[in-house]
Amino acid sequence: MKEVPASGAFRQLEPGPIVLVTTSYRGKPNIMTMGFHMMIQHAPPLIGCVIGPWDHSYSALRATGECVIAIPTIDLAETVVDIGNCSGDTVDKFERFGLTQQPAGSVAAPLIKECLANIECRVVDVVEHHSLFILEAERLWIDNDHREWRTLHHRGDGVFAADGNVLDLCDRMVKWRHFPR
Template sequence: MPRTRAVPIEHTRRYLEPGPVVLLSTAHKDERGIMTLGWHMMLGEDLVGTYIWSANRSHALARRSRECVINLPTEALLDTVVRIGNCSSDEGDKFQRFGLTPVPGTDVDAPGIGECHARFECRLHETRITADYPLFVWRVVAAHVASRPKWPRTVHYRGDGQFMVSGPTVSRRRLFRPDMLG
């Protein structure tokens, strides 16, 4: 059994951060936005929950349009991901500012980001917006993924400005019951 030590509760995310950092792109009328997002979770095969702070411009765009694209950047975009997170869409168009390619959606009006490994077009399924927790639940309506590499080097935020880059993939398929594979 490993030895443990007490750590501050606010360090919890350094250990439990479940998924890669994504770029959420939104659009409403003639305005579009991109935000860096680490607070998201799978809620089912086609449902994704995202926490979008109400002070973010993307929050207003997402509420008004009821659509977004969840873009999966890789390690090659890490510096851009951080820089996007450090500024507001109120300061100008982030596609232009960061030299990103807007890709028209097939099922939503929000643009995807061409430089990302994958784009998941979403429509708002429901919201659970309270004073403290603006949770958006999205239904993925279209998915576009690059054919290579099969397992991209995604980035995962550990807190305190530190990231983990995904590494080797290890299969344990043989240990799964067939009905549990998904």
């Protein structure tokens, strides 16, 4: 093993799926790209995510307490990067990127039709000095007819790995049978 600076630790842990976060602020829907997120708790399901105060989405989330986390697949790769390189302050991203809003069940933020899954979330806590939002996932929508299933995993600086082989080791998970699949 060769020791490298600890500042690179996040590169080892970040590669969950890159996601899109939608908000709706003063009637205006918006989208941002987000790589810094993690599961915190199973029930109720809690998700932690870091959204910087320089983002339009930060103000929207602080003001409304609601968002949708949408999971894009590899066919949306370029769009995902471009969404994360412009601001809802000046751009209508749904229009610019040709994405389709669908009404959510419990929050004003829209689902994204072109994504594999959409999670409706409500802010339950904020760790202000880290811009860390604790979100409770209230509803989950999955597109079972989605043609593409490979999600993207950000390695940093616009480089991604796409999902590859699936290893199903479910039989060995003897201690965790009570969790839903």
